Amino acid sequence: MSDDLTIILTAGLVATAAGLLGPFLVLRRVALMSDAVSHAVLPGIVAVYLLFETRAPLPVIVGAAVFAVVCVIGIDLLRSTRLVASDAAIALVFPALFALGVLGVTEFASGAHLDLDATIYGEIAFAPFDVWAFGSVEVARSIVLLGAVVLANATLVALLWKELKATTFDPEFSRTIGISPTLLSRLLLIAVAVTAVTAFESVGAILVVTMLIVPAAAAYLLCDRLLAMIAVTLGIGWLSAVLGHTVALRADASIAGSMGLVAACCFVLALVLSPKYGLLARALQRRRRRREVRAALAEAHAAR
Amino acid sequence: MGWLIDLLPLNYSDAVVAIGAALLGIAAGALGVFAVLRQRSLVGDALAHAALPGVCVAFLATGAKDATTLLVGAALAGLVGALLMVGIERTSRVRPDAAIGVVLSSFFSLGIVLLTHIASTNDANQAGLDTYLFGQAAGLLERDLDVMAVLAVVALAVVALAFRPLKTTLFDPAFAGAVGLPVRLLEIFMTMLLVVAVVIGLRTVGAILMVAMLVVPAVAARQLCNRLSLLIPLAALIGAAVGVAGALIAARAEVPTGPVIVLVGFAVVLATVLLAPGRGVLWRGRKLARDRRRALVEGVLVDLETTIHAGPPPTPRELALASGRPRRQVARALSALDRAGMLARDGERIHLTESGAAAAHAVLERRDLWSAWLEHGWKLRLPDAREPDPTDLRASLGDDCADELRRLALAGDGGGAAGDAGQGAR
Numbered sequence: 001m002s003d004d005l006t007i008i009l010t011a012g013l014v015a016t017a018a019g020l021l022g023p024f025l026v027l028r029r030v031a032l033m034s035d036a037v038s039h040a041v042l043p044g045i046v047a048v049y050l051l052f053e054t055r056a057p058l059p060v061i062v063g064a065a066v067f068a069v070v071c072v073i074g075i076d077l078l079r080s081t082r083l084v085a086s087d088a089a090i091a092l093v094f095p096a097l098f099a100l101g102v103l104g105v106t107e108f109a110s111g112a113h114l115d116l117d118a119t120i121y122g123e124i125a126f127a128p129f130d131v132w133a134f135g136s137v138e139v140a141r142s143i144v145l146l147g148a149v150v151l152a153n154a155t156l157v158a159l160l161w162k163e164l165k166a167t168t169f170d171p172e173f174s175r176t177i178g179i180s181p182t183l184l185s186r187l188l189l190i191a192v193a194v195t196a197v198t199a200f201e202s203v204g205a206i207l208v209v210t211m212l213i214v215p216a217a218a219a220y221l222l223c224d225r226l227l228a229m230i231a232v233t234l235g236i237g238w239l240s241a242v243l244g245h246t247v248a249l250r251a252d253a254s255i256a257g258s259m260g261l262v263a264a265c266c267f268v269l270a271l272v273l274s275p276k277y278g279l280l281a282r283a284l285q286r287r288r289r290r291r292e293v294r295a296a297l298a299e300a301h302a303a304r
Numbered sequence: 305m306g307w308l309i310d311l312l313p314l315n316y317s318d319a320v321v322a323i324g325a326a327l328l329g330i331a332a333g334a335l336g337v338f339a340v341l342r343q344r345s346l347v348g349d350a351l352a353h354a355a356l357p358g359v360c361v362a363f364l365a366t367g368a369k370d371a372t373t374l375l376v377g378a379a380l381a382g383l384v385g386a387l388l389m390v391g392i393e394r395t396s397r398v399r400p401d402a403a404i405g406v407v408l409s410s411f412f413s414l415g416i417v418l419l420t421h422i423a424s425t426n427d428a429n430q431a432g433l434d435t436y437l438f439g440q441a442a443g444l445l446e447r448d449l450d451v452m453a454v455l456a457v458v459a460l461a462v463v464a465l466a467f468r469p470l471k472t473t474l475f476d477p478a479f480a481g482a483v484g485l486p487v488r489l490l491e492i493f494m495t496m497l498l499v500v501a502v503v504i505g506l507r508t509v510g511a512i513l514m515v516a517m518l519v520v521p522a523v524a525a526r527q528l529c530n531r532l533s534l535l536i537p538l539a540a541l542i543g544a545a546v547g548v549a550g551a552l553i554a555a556r557a558e559v560p561t562g563p564v565i566v567l568v569g570f571a572v573v574l575a576t577v578l579l580a581p582g583r584g585v586l587w588r589g590r591k592l593a594r595d596r597r598r599a600l601v602e603g604v605l606v607d608l609e610t611t612i613h614a615g616p617p618p619t620p621r622e623l624a625l626a627s628g629r630p631r632r633q634v635a636r637a638l639s640a641l642d643r644a645g646m647l648a649r650d651g652e653r654i655h656l657t658e659s660g661a662a663a664a665h666a667v668l669e670r671r672d673l674w675s676a677w678l679e680h681g682w683k684l685r686l687p688d689a690r691e692p693d694p695t696d697l698r699a700s701l702g703d704d705c706a707d708e709l710r711r712l713a714l715a716g717d718g719g720g721a722a723g724d725a726g727q728g729a730r
Contacts, residue, residue: 031405032346039512081585083577087401088523091345095516096570099563102512106560206412213405217398254420260413267406277397 003128006140008245010127011259013146014199015211015237020153021192022216023229027168030086033072033189034212036094037196038205040071042101050108057141061201068193071097076186124203124255142202149198156191157230164188165226207256211237214263218270221277236266309446318555324444325547325565327452328509331459331501333521333543337536338494340522341474343400347386348518350408351502352511354385356415360422375507382499385411390491448504455504459497463536466490471532513562520546520569527580546572597640602667604629604637605646608656609664617653673697673706676713683712 018034025031041064048063049055071093078089127142157164163184166174171181192212199208215236216229223229244259251258272279312319339347358381359374366373385407392403463470472480473490481487498518505514521543525535550565557564578586607627611618618626624634638654641647646660656664674697684705692700701709 026399026402029399029401031402032349032408035346035349035405035408078577081577083527083580083583083585084523084573085340085343085345087343087345088340088519091349091515091519092523092570092573095512095566098512099516099566099570102563103559103567206409206416209405210409210413213402214409217402217406220398220402221396251417252420252424253417257413257416257420260409261417264406264410264413267410271392271396271398279395282395 004245004249006128006143007124007255008241010124010140010142010146010202011207011241011245011255012238013143013150014203014208015215015241016234017146017150017153017195017199018208018211019215019233019237020150020157020230021188021195022212023219023226023233024164024168024188025192025212026216026220027226028185028188030075030090030189031213031217032087032090033075033192034196034209036075036090037068037071037193038200038209040094040097041065041068041197041200042098043067043104044101046101046104046108050104057201061145061197064197064200065194067097068197069190072189072193073186076182076189080182124207127202145198146202149195153191153195156187160184160187168226204256207259210260210263211240214260214267215240218263218267221267221270221274224276236263240266306446314552314555318551320444320446320449321555321561322548322551324449324452325509325551325561326544327449327456327547328501328505328517329521329543329545329547330540331452331456331543332505332514332517333525333539333541334459334463334536335494335498335501336518336520336522336543337525337532337539338470338474339498339518340526344389344404345519346401346404346408346515347389347498348502348505348515349511350389350404350411351382351386351499352506352514353408353415354382354411355379355503355506357381357411357418358384360415360418364418364422375503378506379499379503381411382503383496386495386499387492390495451504455501459501460540462493462497467533470494474532509565510562513566516566516569517543517547520566520573524569524573524576527576527583542572600633601637601640603627604634605641605656605660605664606667606671608641608654609661609668612656617650617655619652620654623654670695670697672713673709676709677701680709680712680716684708 022031025033044063044065044067045060047067048059052059054060074093074097075086075089078084078093079086084092127140130141131138132141132144133139163174163179166177166179167181167184174181174184196208196212199211215233218236219229219232222232240259240263244262245255247253247262248255248258270278273281275281308323309316309319312322314322336345339345355378358377358379360377361381362373362377363369365377389400389403389407392398392406393400398406469480469485469490472483472485473487477487502514502518505517509517521539521541522535524542525538529535529538546569547565550568551561553568554561554564576584578584581587604623604627607629608618608623611623611626620634620638621631623638624631627634638647641660642649644659644663646657646663648655648657648660674694677692677697684701686701686705698706
């Protein structure tokens, strides 16, 4: 497999894994959960290093995933007291976990090469160089790992489609018909945590955060149905992956950054041009309405 | 600021850090209230990320790694990001959290692209640009304190002077606009102040600490009071206290200041969320347990009274059967009644003592009064429209109204109305 194809495929898989969950996060108003997770994994990485003296990918992923889950569950617990709004809960939990991690780094691991950038920010450009051999076939590790995550997320969303939908749009109703919103919310957030951690390791935090929020937010401006929203999210995600890679090659710029910028452009386009909720459409509608009112007023005036 | 440093019983650098943390805590506490109450708690996070492209552009434009230039670049980019955030939120159906997320990731992506661009075109001069923004509280200078003091004073002064318009805009923007307040201008102005606070905080204490500094005081103060006019000073106070406590602990333990302040703040929030009077999780839990227990004991007391009234004194087991309650609950309530001296035991069988009978009658009378209130309450002429306290109707309505209710209830029963032979007649 060529390097470029590997990179695009890796990014596409990240976009797919994130795109399956992102719409739910945006609809539930916890879009920033991914950013919280990206910072909260630090103590996990530090703990793995302190306990096992290793920076090998699999133990690091496990350690990070533990703290990612601690983070999302902590946020959910704080939210469920109803004393703290969800955005404030996010802003309280992840700095605390990150602070723990920073203390760990400076106290115990300062001799080792474990600076803050290197730990959570993988780099998508290196994805092709790290391969696993299956018999005679060599596949990039990131593709295998992310493929598994995509499969897991797709299974989760397909199996719990009805439940996720009900708890997202009407938690009170779903409670009355026996679907626990708390349980579903925790499941979803754990899936987000695992997805984010796996993807951080192969493509870096910012691309994951972007892919979890921006395509879903753009799709939210374009669609009114959940299924359509997920489809559009996936489309925008893949478009950002492919176009972003091209742009990065042309301009000799960061691949993850370019993909993020393409996604941001998609959002801006949706914001301006969305047929129903776009700025342009709404401005035209306002103008038409103003004209109608003026015409009606003139008519009434003439009739008198 | 020199006099204040001399005044504190600390060595010079610890005193500088403690004062800096206190000043930043005051400013962030007062401004954070407005971010938290509008569900924009993570605005600090977004601004911290948005500063990166600003730093890059400032570097590209001037070619120098001069502190002031880069800081201005960061502030401008932060302002643009913040205004975009507010704009997206205002003009579209995207909610605050997603708007913040979009701005955060777009700006940071842009920053990364600019960084790679700088790295490929410039020489070694650019090294450390990306970590430039992420400061260390231990590196605070006395000069920085003046800036922070000005910031804190300005923040408090603005909030105090523009308190009423700010409050109106915060809780009801539509109404504020309708009465002619400059809603947009106020919003932009508050956002600008927030941006300045975040950028100063970034440089001196780091991005993540700044996120916590904005949110911790507001959330902790919110658990303790319900009025905005109390909330803001309380948040400023908590911010200062958390900052100083964190700085002192960090100095004593010789660890980095920022993370310790964050952890102290988190502990404060946890404590208030658990313990806050009237609201805290544990407080509510204890009240709920107490109420349940009282309801159980009263219920068993009344059951006992009615059973004794109807036949021979029951054994605990018979009482449980007659009242349909689990035996363990009945046993628990009986032992509570026993301790209060309301029970007399005759072998297995239970009597009520005089005080027990009196208590049972009091409960029954309260219940009768409540039924009377439900049925005839609308006929009373009450001085105000408040709902009375169901657990103690007589005290909250006053003796006159309670007697009037009893009279109405008796009259209703005497009139032989068909349906009301239930609760009221017991």
